[in-house]
Amino acid sequence: MRVKVISRSTDEFTRERSQDLQRVFRNFDPNLRPQEKAVEYVRALNAAKLEKIFARPFVGAMDGHIDAVSCMAKNPNHLKGIFSGSMDGDVRLWDLATRRTVRQFPGHQGAVRGLTVSTDGQILVSCGTDCTLRLWKVPVDTIMESDYGSDNSSQPLAVHVWKNAFWGVDHQWDGDLFATAGAQVDIWNHNRSQPVNSFEWGKDTVTSIRFNPGEPNLLATSASDRSISIYDLRLSTPARKVIMRTKTNSIAWNPMEPMNFTAANDDGSCYSYDVRKLNEAKCVHKDHVSSVMDIDYSPTGREFVTGSYDRSVRIFQYNGGHSREMYHTKRMQRVFCVKFSCDASYIISGSDDTNLRLWKAKASEQLGVILPREKKKHEYLEAVKNRYKHLSEIKRIIRHRHLPKPIYKATKQIREITDSERRKEERRKAHSAPGSIQNKPLRTRRIVKEVE
Amino acid sequence: MVVKVEKIIPSKNITDTDEVISEEMDMKKKKYLRGEGANLKELKDKKLQGQLAVKEELYGKSATAAAKAEKWLMPTEGGYLEADGIEKTWRIKQDTIASEVDILSSRKQFDIVLPDFGPYTLEFTPSGRYMAAAGRKGHIAIVDMQNMKAIKELQVRETVRDVVFLHNELFFAAAQKKYPYIYNRDGTELHCLKEHGAVLKLQFLRNHFLLASINKFGQLRYQDVTTGQMVANIRTGLGRTDVMEVNPFNGVVAVGHSGGTVSMWKPTSAAPLVKMLCHPGPITALTFHPNGHLMATAGMERKIKIWDLRKFEVLQTLPGHSKALDFSQKGLLATATGSFVQVFGDLSGSQNYSRYMTHSVAKGYQVKKVTFRPYEDVLGIGHSMGWSSILIPGSGEPNFDSWVANPFETSKQRREKEVRSLLEKLPPESIMLDPTKIGSVRPERKKEKPTKEDIEAQMEAAIEAAKNIPMKKKTKGRSKPSKIAKKKQEAVEKAKKPFMEQHTNKRKLTEETHLPKSLERFVRKKTAA
Numbered sequence: 009m010r011v012k013v014i015s016r017s018t019d020e021f022t023r024e025r026s027q028d029l030q031r032v033f034r035n036f037d038p039n040l041r042p043q044e045k046a047v048e049y050v051r052a053l054n055a056a057k058l059e060k061i062f063a064r065p066f067v068g069a070m071d072g073h074i075d076a077v078s079c080m081a082k083n084p085n086h087l088k089g090i091f092s093g094s095m096d097g098d099v100r101l102w103d104l105a106t107r108r109t110v111r112q113f114p115g116h117q118g119a120v121r122g123l124t125v126s127t128d129g130q131i132l133v134s135c136g137t138d139c140t141l142r143l144w145k146v147p148v149d150t151i152m153e154s155d156y157g158s159d160n161s162s163q164p165l166a167v168h169v170w171k172n173a174f175w176g177v178d179h180q181w182d183g184d185l186f187a188t189a190g191a192q193v194d195i196w197n198h199n200r201s202q203p204v205n206s207f208e209w210g211k212d213t214v215t216s217i218r219f220n221p222g223e224p225n226l227l228a229t230s231a232s233d234r235s236i237s238i239y240d241l242r243l244s245t246p247a248r249k250v251i252m253r254t255k256t257n258s259i260a261w262n263p264m265e266p267m268n269f270t271a272a273n274d275d276g277s278c279y280s281y282d283v284r285k286l287n288e289a290k291c292v293h294k295d296h297v298s299s300v301m302d303i304d305y306s307p308t309g310r311e312f313v314t315g316s317y318d319r320s321v322r323i324f325q326y327n328g329g330h331s332r333e334m335y336h337t338k339r340m341q342r343v344f345c346v347k348f349s350c351d352a353s354y355i356i357s358g359s360d361d362t363n364l365r366l367w368k369a370k371a372s373e374q375l376g377v378i379l380p381r382e383k384k385k386h387e388y389l390e391a392v393k394n395r396y397k398h399l400s401e402i403k404r405i406i407r408h409r410h411l412p413k414p415i416y417k418a419t420k421q422i423r424e425i426t427d428s429e430r431r432k433e434e435r436r437k438a439h440s441a442p443g444s445i446q447n448k449p450l451r452t453r454r455i456v457k458e459v460e
Numbered sequence: 461m462v463v464k465v466e467k468i469i470p471s472k473n474i475t476d477t478d479e480v481i482s483e484e485m486d487m488k489k490k491k492y493l494r495g496e497g498a499n500l501k502e503l504k505d506k507k508l509q510g511q512l513a514v515k516e517e518l519y520g521k522s523a524t525a526a527a528k529a530e531k532w533l534m535p536t537e538g539g540y541l542e543a544d545g546i547e548k549t550w551r552i553k554q555d556t557i558a559s560e561v562d563i564l565s566s567r568k569q570f571d572i573v574l575p576d577f578g579p580y581t582l583e584f585t586p587s588g589r590y591m592a593a594a595g596r597k598g599h600i601a602i603v604d605m606q607n608m609k610a611i612k613e614l615q616v617r618e619t620v621r622d623v624v625f626l627h628n629e630l631f632f633a634a635a636q637k638k639y640p641y642i643y644n645r646d647g648t649e650l651h652c653l654k655e656h657g658a659v660l661k662l663q664f665l666r667n668h669f670l671l672a673s674i675n676k677f678g679q680l681r682y683q684d685v686t687t688g689q690m691v692a693n694i695r696t697g698l699g700r701t702d703v704m705e706v707n708p709f710n711g712v713v714a715v716g717h718s719g720g721t722v723s724m725w726k727p728t729s730a731a732p733l734v735k736m737l738c739h740p741g742p743i744t745a746l747t748f749h750p751n752g753h754l755m756a757t758a759g760m761e762r763k764i765k766i767w768d769l770r771k772f773e774v775l776q777t778l779p780g781h782s783k784a785l786d787f788s789q790k791g792l793l794a795t796a797t798g799s800f801v802q803v804f805g806d807l808s809g810s811q812n813y814s815r816y817m818t819h820s821v822a823k824g825y826q827v828k829k830v831t832f833r834p835y836e837d838v839l840g841i842g843h844s845m846g847w848s849s850i851l852i853p854g855s856g857e858p859n860f861d862s863w864v865a866n867p868f869e870t871s872k873q874r875r876e877k878e879v880r881s882l883l884e885k886l887p888p889e890s891i892m893l894d895p896t897k898i899g900s901v902r903p904e905r906k907k908e909k910p911t912k913e914d915i916e917a918q919m920e921a922a923i924e925a926a927k928n929i930p931m932k933k934k935t936k937g938r939s940k941p942s943k944i945a946k947k948k949q950e951a952v953e954k955a956k957k958p959f960m961e962q963h964t965n966k967r968k969l970t971e972e973t974h975l976p977k978s979l980e981r982f983v984r985k986k987t988a989a
Contacts, residue, residue, distance in 0.1 A: 009556065022868050035864075037491065038491065042711075045899055047667065398901075399899060
């Protein structure tokens with residue numbers, strides 16, 4: 009006869025000294041955990057509720073400007089610095105960590121319309137409606153940290169006066185060229201007081217300009233003739249143009265997929281395009297109820313932030329038709345510019361109420377150092393939530409957002425309008441000869457034509 | 461050539477051992493896979509198909525990782541009892557086992573004689589550390605089984621029919637003469653649950669924090685012990701019984717009745733989920749396998765039946781009377797009748813239970829309850845003269861999980877676990893026959909309409925049947941051939957009628973559907989009835 013029974017000595021299974029950690033034994037046998045799925049579901053539900061409870065996205069406001077904030081630029085070389093320009097010609101450098109002005113760049117007489125920083129983080133370029141273009145030296149880190157009081161205004165390195173007002177400026181990602189938008193597109197060099205190159209396509213004002221992050225010679229502009237144009241600096245003429253029903257206010261390139269860009273349109277939607285195929289949008293991002301004023305991609309390329317005239321900031325997935333997040337406060341007015349921070353964890357918005365606002369990119373994210381165990385727990389809850397997100401209760405909790413009354417009403421109205429349009433279209437189709445009316449998909453509906 | 465042969469042989473050996481290892485791994489992995497993967501080929505959505513394929517691969521990987529980690533995470537090996545030669549395992553006495561095993565284990569074999577308060581019923585906490593024993597005549601004891609210390613003994617001075625632990629060892633409920641009561645570990649009465657009435661059997665649903673009871677009048681009640689809310693009050697309508705057990709797999713409560721039926725209940729429906737006739741006579745005992753697929757029932761007609769709950773079929777019928785039944789964690793089945801305890805085991809691994817061990821408590825003792833101690837090779841026996849504990853090698857799960865049930869739990873860990881389990885308290889709606897359905901998508905249900913041919917064939921058959929109805933001989937003049945023919949014609953018309961109606965209905969519908977689209981909106985909508 010051979011026999012063995014389970015025998016556990018207490019010493020082996022408990023700690024020796026009270027300072028020791030408690031010993032943990034694992035057995036992942038599913039039979040020991042009955043009703044796993046129900047338990048997971050309850051965990052997911054709790055996680056969804058907790059996420060709602062901890063959603064406190066607003067970090068703080070930065071006031072100092074005395075007129076509406078019109079444009080911003082982030083310093084690619086310095087994480088916590090951000091430049092902002094206002095309608096009264098004030099340009100400021102802010103320290104995001106302390107939320108204070110570090111430096112002022114006085115000089116502009118009218119509204120500052122464009123700000124950009126060279127890729128090495130040395131030169132700041134500002135331009136405005138006073139027809140001047142100013143180059144500034146970006147103060148080094150040490151000054152930023154040390155004293156705020158003494159000498160906090162800079163002198164420009166150069167001031168170029170040009171024949172027309174400027175609407176925007178953007179620096180090349182690799183190289184020392186930068187481009188301004190105005191009556192035409194001008195390409196400038198750091199060292200010259202005249203543009204090195206100029207492009208013109210039609211007589212309308214170019215309102216925004218953005219260089220491609222992958223191909224340094226490629227740039228996209230939007231103009232007041234409702235067009236989006238693509239330019240190549242190596243060619244003597246502009247490359248492509250697509251005309252839409254409504255004006256595009258701003259453009260942002262996807263930094264991870266540089267062939268794609270998203271255009272912030274006046275009709276309240278954003279349109280993601282592939283440069284190689286401009287006859288249809290890749291994705292239409294709807295949710296804003298008024299024109300979208302500015303757009304900026306996250307450095308990860310997976311999401312972008314938009315600021316709108318409806319006094320809200322929204323975050324979209326790069327391929328999602330609707331926003332994942334919506335930020336608003338009672339005091340925030342029309343949002344004119346938004347930026348994603350270089351570490352993809354904050355959002356800065358500048359609005360008509362003269363303030364810059366700092367938001368968390370993930371509303372319920374825990375700031376500060378997170379212990380490994382805590383992090384693991386967060387990851388687990390995220391995974392569980394993701395697994396059960398299609399269940400109605402969890403979906404409802406995750407999707408719910410409190411909207412300000414005007415936006416809520418406008419959303420409702422827009423829904424009614426689109427519904428009635430759809431109904432009308434259906435009826436028109438039903439009463440016409442079959443095939444005579446073609447249903448245009450949403451992705452091409454707002455495009456008038458493509459010009460080469 | 462010779463050299464070549466030599467070369468081949470060792471390589472062959474290596475592949476053999478590899479195969480053995482991989483087979484073992486597959487066996488282990490199967491446990492963690494939790495059933496078959498989804499059939500992705502049937503999906504039309506390519507994107508979803510891709511996403512699910514990635515998920516399935518991940519599941520496979522995690523199962524492999526868990527199977528591999530078993531070697532390190534689960535160091536303790538299970539118990540066993542093997543007979544040599546012509547020796548039989550069921551002839552081996554407890555004394556022989558006690559002499560073979562280590563001292564620590566042999567101490568787990570004992571008899572407590574308490575002749576005055578007898579028959580005793582026992583209950584272990586899920587970690588197997590604490591035991592509650594309740595004598596019919598009012599003696600309740602909470603015992604720490606690790607150091608064999610009585611934590612609390614109390615005499616309630618009235619009949620005690622059953623005792624259960626609540627979510628941890630600090631609280632227990634006792635079914636007494638008129639009402640069930642909740643006590644804490646110090647023996648202080650916390651609650652008197654008057655609404656339950658005179659309860660015969662109590663069960664606690666650990667994940668749901670529900671206390672289920674069945675009373676003298678066959679009323680099944682569920683009470684949430686965290687809020688005190690009475691979740692359900694169900695009249696079973698099948699008479700008085702004290703055979704009730706929770707299926708640990710899904711939380712469904714099964715009640716065995718005197719009519720031989722077993723009914724299964726959930727708190728959210730007043731009708732039983734399942735009502736199965738298991739025995740021709742009254743049911744004396746009932747228990748569930750921890751994996752929830754097997755149920756054992758014992759009837760008054762000296763039969764013990766093992767049921768497959770996935771098909772609701774008898775797997776095996778064992779002879780013998782049984783007053784008490786219990787499945788161990790590893791699937792051994794203990795039965796008791798009179799003073800005789802028998803343990804059946806699925807030794808071949810093919811769900812064929814055969815005799816494994818037997819034990820007789822002292823003659824004249826009447827066994828009331830048998831229950832395996834979790835995570836130990838121990839069977840607790842409650843009988844008319846106290847309680848006993850015997851060793852059944854191979855009955856318990858050798859490796860415990862500290863986060864599930866920890867026999868060495870400290871008070872701090874217990875407190876933390878209490879909070880955790882309260883946060884994860886399941887709603888009563890999550891009790892259902894197949895709990896794996898939670899979170900899955902309901903398949904599309906298409907109503908299959910009978911085709912025209914089917915309807916015609918049915919009509920033909922109905923007409924044929926109508927024609928063949930034999931005619932009675934009636935009084936003079938009423939059985940004339942003409943009358944008979946007329947009657948037959950009428951019967952045929954009558955048989956046709958329902959099918960014709962169906963036909964006409966269908967035509968009406970098709971008229972609507974064939975309208976041009978522009979006119980559809982003018983069709984009168986059906987009034988909501």
